[in-house]
Amino acid sequence: MPAHSHLLLEALFRILELVHEALLSGNLITKRFDIVWCLISQMIMHNTLEDQADFVAHRNIYYQNIELFKSQSMVDNMVDNLALTLGVGRGDLNIVATAKGLIAGSVDLKMRNGSITRCGLSRDNGMLLPSINSVEAIDLHSAKWLLVIEKEATFRTLAASRFHSTCKTGHGVLITAKGFPDLATRRFLHVLHSVRPQLEFFGLVDFDPHGISILRTYTKGSRRLEHEQGITVPRMRWLGIRSGDVLPYTPNVDSTTETFQDSQSSDSQASQTISSQESASYSFAGGQYFCLEQSCEFDNEGRPPKRARVHEPDSSDSSGSIILLTSSDRRRAVNLMKELRNTLETTDGSDADQMYELQRMMMLNIKAEIQAVDAFGDVTGWLDERLCTHFSA
Amino acid sequence: MSKQYLTVHTVDQAHPTEIFSLAPTPTAVFSASGSSALRIHSTTEPTFPVQQILEAAHKLGCHHVCTARGGLGVVAVSVGFGGEIKIWRKGGEDDTAAKEWALSYEIPPTKSSGGDVWAVALSADESYLACTTSDGRSHVWDLVARERIQTYETGGNGGNGGSFAMAVDLSRDGKLTATGHESGAVYVFNNDAGRMVYSLSGLVKPVRAVAFSPGCKRLAAAGNAGIIAIYDMQHGEHVSNLSASSNRPAWITSIDWNDTGEYLLSGSLDGKVKVWDVARGVCVATHSETEGALWSVRWLPKSERALAPGMGKGEMFCAAGAAKSLTFYREATGI
Numbered sequence: 001m002p003a004h005s006h007l008l009l010e011a012l013f014r015i016l017e018l019v020h021e022a023l024l025s026g027n028l029i030t031k032r033f034d035i036v037w038c039l040i041s042q043m044i045m046h047n048t049l050e051d052q053a054d055f056v057a058h059r060n061i062y063y064q065n066i067e068l069f070k071s072q073s074m075v076d077n078m079v080d081n082l083a084l085t086l087g088v089g090r091g092d093l094n095i096v097a098t099a100k101g102l103i104a105g106s107v108d109l110k111m112r113n114g115s116i117t118r119c120g121l122s123r124d125n126g127m128l129l130p131s132i133n134s135v136e137a138i139d140l141h142s143a144k145w146l147l148v149i150e151k152e153a154t155f156r157t158l159a160a161s162r163f164h165s166t167c168k169t170g171h172g173v174l175i176t177a178k179g180f181p182d183l184a185t186r187r188f189l190h191v192l193h194s195v196r197p198q199l200e201f202f203g204l205v206d207f208d209p210h211g212i213s214i215l216r217t218y219t220k221g222s223r224r225l226e227h228e229q230g231i232t233v234p235r236m237r238w239l240g241i242r243s244g245d246v247l248p249y250t251p252n253v254d255s256t257t258e259t260f261q262d263s264q265s266s267d268s269q270a271s272q273t274i275s276s277q278e279s280a281s282y283s284f285a286g287g288q289y290f291c292l293e294q295s296c297e298f299d300n301e302g303r304p305p306k307r308a309r310v311h312e313p314d315s316s317d318s319s320g321s322i323i324l325l326t327s328s329d330r331r332r333a334v335n336l337m338k339e340l341r342n343t344l345e346t347t348d349g350s351d352a353d354q355m356y357e358l359q360r361m362m363m364l365n366i367k368a369e370i371q372a373v374d375a376f377g378d379v380t381g382w383l384d385e386r387l388c389t390h391f392s393a
Numbered sequence: 394m395s396k397q398y399l400t401v402h403t404v405d406q407a408h409p410t411e412i413f414s415l416a417p418t419p420t421a422v423f424s425a426s427g428s429s430a431l432r433i434h435s436t437t438e439p440t441f442p443v444q445q446i447l448e449a450a451h452k453l454g455c456h457h458v459c460t461a462r463g464g465l466g467v468v469a470v471s472v473g474f475g476g477e478i479k480i481w482r483k484g485g486e487d488d489t490a491a492k493e494w495a496l497s498y499e500i501p502p503t504k505s506s507g508g509d510v511w512a513v514a515l516s517a518d519e520s521y522l523a524c525t526t527s528d529g530r531s532h533v534w535d536l537v538a539r540e541r542i543q544t545y546e547t548g549g550n551g552g553n554g555g556s557f558a559m560a561v562d563l564s565r566d567g568k569l570t571a572t573g574h575e576s577g578a579v580y581v582f583n584n585d586a587g588r589m590v591y592s593l594s595g596l597v598k599p600v601r602a603v604a605f606s607p608g609c610k611r612l613a614a615a616g617n618a619g620i621i622a623i624y625d626m627q628h629g630e631h632v633s634n635l636s637a638s639s640n641r642p643a644w645i646t647s648i649d650w651n652d653t654g655e656y657l658l659s660g661s662l663d664g665k666v667k668v669w670d671v672a673r674g675v676c677v678a679t680h681s682e683t684e685g686a687l688w689s690v691r692w693l694p695k696s697e698r699a700l701a702p703g704m705g706k707g708e709m710f711c712a713a714g715a716a717k718s719l720t721f722y723r724e725a726t727g728i
Binding site for chain 2 (some may be wrong): 324362363365
C-alpha cells in the first residue's frame with residue numbers, strides 16, 4: 001500500500017492542478033477524446049451558469065499522463081470523488097461530458113444557438129446526443145415510446161431499418177448509450193422523462209448481470225454517482241431480454257439441428273426410440289390422468305444402422321447466442337442479488353422481477369445477447385410483438 | 394407395458410417464487426425456492442400440508458436442498474445463492490417426541506474456498522456431504538466433525554479451475570462420488586482411495602443431473618443434451634441412452650432412480666416429467682401439467698402405509714419448478 005499511495009497522491013495532485021488551471025482559464029478538459037469536460041471556476045465562485053460553453057482548449061488528462069493514471073477508470077473515480085467531496089454534482093460544477101449516446105426517431109431538438117436538429121432525418125446511424133444544456137426545447141411529435149438499447153450494433157441496425165417509424169405500435173425514439181450509460185445520456189433521458197410523462201420508456205438489454213445492472217443504472221442511478229441529481233428514469237420498463245426469450249425449447253429457435261440421434265451403442269435397447277408419444281400422450285382428457293401407450297413403434301428402420309450420434313456443439317443452441325456465464329458473471333450476479341434483496345421490500349415489482357431472472361440465470365448458468373431472440377439476429381419482429389403487448393395491456 | 398400415474402394432489406403457490414429443488418425424507422418433502430424460506434410438506438397426509446417453514450434460511454434464495462437417499466431422514470442440507478451451506482437436523486439426538494427441524498450449523502461461503510458452492514449430495518448414513526463448486530472442484534465434508542476431508546480437482550493443469558460442476562451424487566454404499574460438469578464431462582471418484590476412477594464421455598452438452606442407482610451399479614447423467622446416459626460402474630462403460638424422439642429435446646434438469654432401480658424419473662425445462670423403464674430403455678409415462686420449467690423431480694421413499702383409505706400404496710413422486718407448486722403423483726396400481 002505505501003509504495004502505491006504516493007502514486008495515488010501524485011495522480012490526485014495532477015488532476016487538481018489541471019482542474020485548477022482549467023478553472024482559472026475557463027478551459028475544457030477531456031478525460032479522453034470522446035468525453036469533454038468543462039470545468040469553470042466561476043460557476044462555483046459566482047454561481048453564474050451562463051453560456052460560457054464557448055471556451056476551448058482541449059486537454060487530455062488521461063492521454064497526457066498514461067503512465068501516472070494507469071487507467072481511464074482511475075481518472076473517472078478521482079474526478080467523481082472530487083465532486084462528491086465538494087458535495088455537488090458534475091452538472092453543478094458545470095462539468096459536462098459530451099454524450100456518447102446516439103439518438104434516432106421522431107424528435108426535434110431546438111438548440112440554444114437557434115438551430116434545429118431533426119433526429120428522424122439522419123439516414124441510418126442515428127446522431128450523437130447533444131449535451132442537454134445546449135438544448136432549448138424538445139419536440140417529441142407523436143412519439144409513443146422510447147427504447148433505450150444497450151448495444152450500439154443493435155441500435156444501428158434498428159435505426160437503419162427505421163424501426164422508430166415503421167414500428168407497428170406507432171412512432172418512437174431509439175437511444176443507445178453504447179453499453180454502460182454515461183451521465184449525459186442519463187440526464188438527457190431524465191429530461192425527456194419529465195417533459196413527456198405519457199411517453200413509455202423501455203429498456204432493451206442483454207440477458208446477463210451486466211445488462212440488468214445497466215437497466216438499474218437507468219432506473220435507480222449508480223452507487224458511484226449517488227450525489228448526482230436528475231439522472232434517473234424510474235418509469236423505464238424492462239422490455240427484455242429475459243430467460244424466456246432465449247431458452248432453447250421455445251419456438252423461436254431455429255430447427256437446423258435435426259440430426260439428433262440416439263446412441264449408436266451396441267446395446268440394442270438403447271437404439272430404440274419412441275416416436276410420436278408426445279401427441280399420443282394427450283389422448284386422455286382432463287390432463288389429470290393419462291397413460292402413455294406403449295404402442296409407439298420403434299423406428300429402427302429407415303435409419304442408417306451405424307450412424308454416429310451427432311451432438312451439435314453447445315454453441316449451436318439458439319443460433320449460437322447462448323453463452324455460458326463466467327465466474328465473474330456469477331459473482332456479479334450474486335452482488336446484484338444482494339443489492340436487490342436489500343431494496344426488495346421497499347420497492348415495486350420490478351426488483352422482484354430482476355431477482356427472479358437473476359436466479360434463473362444462475363440456475364441455467366447461461367447468458368444471451370439481445371440478438372439471441374431471433375435466429376438471424378433480427379430483433380424487429382420480436383420488438384414489435386413486445387411493444388404491442390405492452391400497449392394493448 | 395405402460396405405467397399409469399395419476400396426480401394425487403397439487404399444492405398451489407407452495408412458494409412465492411419458483412421452486413428450484415426438492416428433497417424427500419421418509420415422511421416429508423423439503424422444497425427450496427427463490428424466496429428465503431425452506432418449506433417442509435408432510436407426505437403422510439392426503440393434502441400434503443405444510444409441516445414446518447424454515448424462515449429466512451437463505452437471504453438470496455436457495456438453489457439446492459438435499460437429504461440422504463435411503464437414509465433416516467434427520468439431516469438436510471441446503472445451499473443459498475449467496476454460497477452459504479446450511480445443515481439442518483430434526484429433533485434432538487435421542488429425542489423422539491419433538492420432531493422439529495432446526496439449524497444445526499452453517500458453512501459460510503468463505504470457508505468453502507475456490508468457486509462458489511453449487512450442488513450438494515448427502516451420504517446414506519447422513520454423515521458426509523459432497524458439494525461441487527463453479528470452478529469444477531468437489532469437496533467432501535465430514536458433517537459430524539464439521540471439517541472438509543477431501544477435495545477432488547478436475548481443473549487439469551495450471552490450477553485455473555475446471556468446468557463448472559453442476560451436479561453431484563454419492564452412491565448409497567458411500568464408495569463413489571460422481572460429478573456432472575458444464576463441459577459435458579462426468580467424473581467418478583473413489584472415496585476410499587480419494588482419486589478419480591472414471592472420466593465418462595457421451596454427453597457433450599452441460600450435465601445438469603447425475604444419480605447413482607440404489608444398487609450402486611449404474612450411474613445416470615443428463616442435461617442439455619435432453620437424453621439420459623447410463624453408465625456401468627464396474628467398468629466405467631457407457632451402457633445405453635434413454636431418449637425421446639423429438640428433434641430438439643428439452644434440457645433435463647433433474648433425474649432420480651426409484652427404490653428398486655427399475656425406473657428413472659426425469660424433469661425438463663419444457664415442463665414434462667417422464668418415467669423411464671431403464672432395462673428396456675423406453676419412456677413409459679409422460680406428464681406435463683404446466684408450461685413452466687421443471688427444476689426438480691423426486692421419488693418419495695416407499696411407504697408401507699396407504700396415503701388414504703382406498704388409495705393403495707403405489708410409488709409416488711413429486712415435481713416442482715417455475716409453476717411454484719408442488720405436484721404429487723402416484724402409480725395407479727390395482728385399479
